[in-house]
Amino acid sequence: MKSAASRGFALGIDIGGTFTKLVALSEDHLVLAEGRLPTEAAKGPASLVERAAEACRDLCAASGLEASSARAVGVGVAGLVDATRGILVACPNLPGWENTAVASAFSAAFGCPAVVENDANAFALGEAVLGAGRGCDPVALVTLGTGVGGGVVAGGRILHGRHGYAGEFGHMALTLDQGPRCACGARGCVEAYLRSSHVVALALELAASSTEPPTPALARALAAGEATARTVGEAARAGDPVGLAVFRQLGQYLGIAIANVISAFNPQVVIAGGGVALAGEVLLTVARSTALARVMEPLAADVAILPAALADRGGVLGAGLLALAHES
């Protein structure tokens, strides 16, 4: 039996707006080492690449690995990524990082081949291979967080489209030019309804208009401006009437978005991930019934709608898988 140190492995990196996660993944998909560092986006991409390389060296050393012997490094990053050219093209959550040649920067700093993907695409690959999509094909993922994204894995490969921008489910429309304004400028995008800030806005709105008041804990958090999508989700799971009303409404929106993904891709499974989806079955039960009632029966008959299994590790594990696939 080989030791961890002599086994082939690859590095996965998931760059988010706040934290950057790191993983060393063996050929047989075992996590050999795992860690994270603050992204500190304002310092720019060159700073992150350098700090991530150092963090990977330390992390590997602590697990008896040489970072320099990694076969490849896979990078997931929040934004539109030109996967062929390895360039981050647009990134509202990483201001000033537009048009960074991410792949070549990581390749130079790590001394091995680098491949870069949109973070939700990497997450979709993670779920397809190691998570809720194991054994299913195709696998579609919708991620609900600060922004709303997605990805599709078919035949074991990320569906890229022309440049790697496929799966931007957050900017599909739910209405004909009505509804809340999205960060992209349009109205009625899936993201405008299902991003974490809208969860809080809806909770405030429903708390003000509901005949049943929220529980004292949620009322306090809302009044203090301290409520987050997670707070509202926890309140809903605990039976808070306002929290439940919020996620019942969001479940309908998510259900229509998922129905559209099913009609477009005929997936075997649609997975909901990201912070907003941590509300769990409170959200997914309504989303599932809405989606399955909307799509044509043969499409509904053979699709599962499931929560992500890898939680916030899906992106970094997917990035590691990307790097392993790059080598093979």
Add this chain to the structure above:
Amino acid sequence: MKSAASRGFALGIDIGGTFTKLVALSEDHLVLAEGRLPTEAAKGPASLVERAAEACRDLCAASGLEASSARAVGVGVAGLVDATRGILVACPNLPGWENTAVASAFSAAFGCPAVVENDANAFALGEAVLGAGRGCDPVALVTLGTGVGGGVVAGGRILHGRHGYAGEFGHMALTLDQGPRCACGARGCVEAYLRSSHVVALALELAASSTEPPTPALARALAAGEATARTVGEAARAGDPVGLAVFRQLGQYLGIAIANVISAFNPQVVIAGGGVALAGEVLLTVARSTALARVMEPLAADVAILPAALADRGGVLGAGLLALAHES
């Protein structure tokens, strides 16, 4: 140089609600023979298979070909097709044909391998290889007719999803449970807005409410209940104010539907085909500007939105291409 008779060729068949089209296609994509017969759907699929086989024999004979030496037969049919099993699963426009084993029936009658696809998927392949999508990858098609469908070709292959139902753009939602009722039972589907019967309904509605009356020709057709989507499209192209208002409104709906397809698939080209799309630039100009304003800039920067180049031959040519690909 080989004669047409000794060249390898395949047969393509496109089964619509009214007519079934036939083509014999050479390896190098030349149309060697082409014809059609009435579908007479009420007589059932076995009758059509027999009549189509006879029509193909006659058609081939008239062009110096032996139908029995066709390498394969490709069949496009209006409905949900399980492409792996070769079964027509659901087909609102061919009542009673549900669950027909189309591939095995054609294979037995023609004495060669048969492959079956949703007609819009076949159309998408036709446009990708021989039409408006030549040289582009991926190619997305939206078909607007009695129903609304679609298909995506990526890397030269039809994107199937799990069973072959991918690309059902007609049943993606444009509204949150509002808008006209669709044939599928849901409200607000793309099909409910863009099918040919809704073009006429909208023309009647706008003729009644418009400050500018329709031209006498369109007014007469509407009053006599003789207007079709084609009549309204021709009126719009001739500058009729009601016709123009109809297609400006439909152009916005189509633009949002196309924007959703772009965000989902990142295609290099989106093609609009089918009878309603014959209105041409009157419809497409509005659809194009609506779609490109809605999608994120990097996605908009590199996509063309074009009319179909093969008109109503796209499906049958695509079916012939499918058959040729099946052999290779």
